[in-house]
Amino acid sequence: xxxxxxxxxxxxxxxxxxxxxxxxxxxxxxxxxxxxxxxxxxxxxxxxxxxxxxxxxxxxxxxxxxxxxxxxxxxxxxxxxxxxxxxxxxxxxxxxxxxxxxxxxxxxxxxxxxxxxxxxxxxxxxxxxxxxxxxxxxxxxxxxxxxxxxxxxxxxxxxxxxxxxxxxxxxxxxxxxxxxxxxxxxxxxxxxxxxxxxxxxxxxxxxxxxxxxxxxxxxxxxxxxxxxxxxxxxxxxxxxxxxxxxxxxxxxxxxxxxxxxxxxxxxxxxxxxxxxxxxxxxx
Amino acid sequence: xxxxxxxxxxxxxxxxxxxxxxxxxxxxxxxxxxxxxxxxxxxxxxxxxxxxxxxxxxxxxxxxxxxxxxxxxxxxxxxxxxxxxxxxxxxxxxxxxxxxxxxxxxxxxxxxxxxxxxxxxxxxxxxxxxxxxxxxxxxxxxxxxxxxxxxxxxxxxxxxxxxxxxxxxxxxxxxxxxxxxxxxxxxxxxxxxxxxxxxxxxxxxxxxxxxxxxxxxxxxxxxxxxxxxxxxxxxxxxxxxxxxxxxxxxxxxxxxxxxxxxxxxxxxxxxxxxxxxxxxxxxxxxxxxxxxxxxxxxxxxxxxxxxxxxxxxxxxxxxxxxxxxxxxxxxxxxxx
Numbered sequence: 001x002x003x004x005x006x007x008x009x010x011x012x013x014x015x016x017x018x019x020x021x022x023x024x025x026x027x028x029x030x031x032x033x034x035x036x037x038x039x040x041x042x043x044x045x046x047x048x049x050x051x052x053x054x055x056x057x058x059x060x061x062x063x064x065x066x067x068x069x070x071x072x073x074x075x076x077x078x079x080x081x082x083x084x085x086x087x088x089x090x091x092x093x094x095x096x097x098x099x100x101x102x103x104x105x106x107x108x109x110x111x112x113x114x115x116x117x118x119x120x121x122x123x124x125x126x127x128x129x130x131x132x133x134x135x136x137x138x139x140x141x142x143x144x145x146x147x148x149x150x151x152x153x154x155x156x157x158x159x160x161x162x163x164x165x166x167x168x169x170x171x172x173x174x175x176x177x178x179x180x181x182x183x184x185x186x187x188x189x190x191x192x193x194x195x196x197x198x199x200x201x202x203x204x205x206x207x208x209x210x211x212x213x214x215x216x217x218x219x220x221x222x223x224x225x226x227x228x229x230x231x232x233x234x235x236x237x238x239x240x241x242x243x244x245x246x247x248x249x250x251x252x253x254x255x256x257x258x259x260x261x262x263x264x265x266x267x268x269x270x271x272x273x274x275x276x277x278x279x280x281x282x283x
Numbered sequence: 284x285x286x287x288x289x290x291x292x293x294x295x296x297x298x299x300x301x302x303x304x305x306x307x308x309x310x311x312x313x314x315x316x317x318x319x320x321x322x323x324x325x326x327x328x329x330x331x332x333x334x335x336x337x338x339x340x341x342x343x344x345x346x347x348x349x350x351x352x353x354x355x356x357x358x359x360x361x362x363x364x365x366x367x368x369x370x371x372x373x374x375x376x377x378x379x380x381x382x383x384x385x386x387x388x389x390x391x392x393x394x395x396x397x398x399x400x401x402x403x404x405x406x407x408x409x410x411x412x413x414x415x416x417x418x419x420x421x422x423x424x425x426x427x428x429x430x431x432x433x434x435x436x437x438x439x440x441x442x443x444x445x446x447x448x449x450x451x452x453x454x455x456x457x458x459x460x461x462x463x464x465x466x467x468x469x470x471x472x473x474x475x476x477x478x479x480x481x482x483x484x485x486x487x488x489x490x491x492x493x494x495x496x497x498x499x500x501x502x503x504x505x506x507x508x509x510x511x512x513x514x515x516x517x518x519x520x521x522x523x524x525x526x527x528x529x530x531x532x533x534x535x536x537x538x539x540x541x542x543x544x545x546x547x548x549x550x551x552x553x554x555x556x557x558x559x560x561x562x563x564x565x566x567x568x569x570x571x572x573x574x575x576x577x578x579x580x581x582x583x584x585x586x587x588x589x590x591x592x593x594x595x596x597x598x599x600x601x602x603x604x605x606x607x608x609x610x611x612x613x614x615x616x617x618x619x
Binding site: 034078079082083085086087090092093094096097098100101104105108207210211214215218222252253254255256259260262263266267270 | 323386387389390392393394396397398400401402405408411511515518519522566568572573575579580583
């Protein structure tokens with residue numbers, strides 16, 4: 001395989017991972033919590049596309065976006081809102097329970113075998129370019145949103161001090177729900193890409209994103225959106241590079257190497273790449 | 284007592300109770316670290332898997348081993364009795380946990396659970412692909428099925444003794460202090476890293492014992508079973524009952540096991556006056572996660588909370604002591 005091909009593969013996979021990481025990072029930057037259900041939001045989008053197979057493309061895409069956003073809102077309502085005052089440990093478990101629940105609901109509804117479908121009929125090279133462009137556009141839009149919009153300030157203030165935010169007139173519940181809906185929207189793009197690329201949907205498709213969910217926000221520095229995207233990009237690039245450079249009998253162990261690198265990174269820089277000083281834990 | 288009752292019951296019920304005791308061993312092990320330190324670990328399923336892999340290598344008869352695994356001649360020829368193999372497996376896992384924990388000592392906050400998760404993934408990838416030693420994706424068969432009601436009871440008893448003993452030790456108290464307030468604990472001279480290391484190693488060893496029981500209960504060893512699902516179920520059992528105390532952990536195991544068993548039989552189908560009630564596959568998991576969420580929402584500290592069942596006459600002195608120590612730390616926190 002030549003170097004150019006590797007570079008293209010690495011960057012496009014990195015872009016898709018970055019997109020997934022953005023959705024996760026959005027919640028992290030506001031809630032200080034990693035939403036492990038993000039992979040299952042992507043799965044929900046996939047099954048929505050599958051159910052509507054054969055319809056006009058635009059309809060399918062919009063429906064997937066809606067379903068993902070609504071599913072994200074549901075997760076917020078069901079698992080996050082009632083637990084707002086709980087300790088991080090409890091929340092961590094509830095964020096584990098939700099994807100487990102969603103996965104098995106999908107298993108019950110669609111069965112355990114992956115279902116095949118054709119979406120967009122795009123060829124892979126075009127798809128790779130599209131992935132990079134879409135990620136770049138969404139990242140820029142989000143960064144601008146976070147820098148200039150009133151809503152983003154409200155989001156962060158609601159997360160920082162819920163009661164105080166309400167006292168100064170922020171509709172905190174609604175604002176936080178909004179963040180979840182946005183993250184669901186981001187998830188729908190990832191599911192469209194995944195379905196278009198692999199051509200099948202399965203109840204396990206969210207699990208592979210778990211890798212990114214765990215690694216990217218921590219590598220980037222909890223709370224930084226750009227950091228999360230960079231984290232996702234790094235994971236994608238590292239995976240592809242290892243896949244092509246490792247000797248064949250070690251290739252099976254690729255994920256082990258990725259996670260080994262992650263542990264080494266954690267030991268070296270536990271606070272992540274980009275951390276605002278205000279976000280660091282103080283004594 | 285339950286075991287004594289169960290020994291008269293039908294074999295199917297005996298199996299259920301045995302399985303519950305096996306899970307209890309694992310959850311007790313998990314609790315030693317997570318309950319006392321207040322830090323979540325996602326890596327313990329990895330230790331649950333490491334134990335039985337060692338035990339499998341040591342107990343399977345040489346002929347079968349030669350067919351499935353390719354080891355050095357010495358290891359292939361070696362066949363130990365169950366208890367000895369379990370002791371070796373537990374010791375090896377303890378050593379492994381010790382070595383793996385060392386680089387992670389410095390990690391604080393969310394970084395530590397993340398690192399343990401990374402360890403779990405690495406362990407899983409290795410177990411799935413190192414076919415010569417672990418059997419890889421294929422099941423390793425021919426493990427002596429020595430786990431029954433009584434052997435599992437003996438192991439659970441020991442796990443319970445270890446867990447209680449540890450929580451009453453100076454180390455356990457110190458670790459719990461660091462759970463309540465890390466800075467205050469460090470300020471009073473507690474070496475948090477060392478206490479966490481101790482708990483982590485002990486807890487990994489107990490989990491390994493549980494894993495060995497599990498493998499010798501099923502009789503086969505597949506790398507895939509000790510992964511995300513197992514991590515979730517064991518953590519769920521611990522959190523449901525209340526992760527701050529041992530009693531809570533036990534309650535959680537009993538509750539979740541009873542629950543899963545109920546739905547497993549529902550999934551097989553139940554005859555009710557001529558009608559067959561049959562639940563759809565996957566219902567067990569769905570209801571389990573809903574119940575878990577409901578418990579977390581209504582009782583964030585778990586069902587038992589801080590409540591602990593003890594033989595009060597025996598424990599009063601210790602409890603007073605630990606109360607005094609805790610009071611001291613609360614005072615520290617206050618002074619700050």
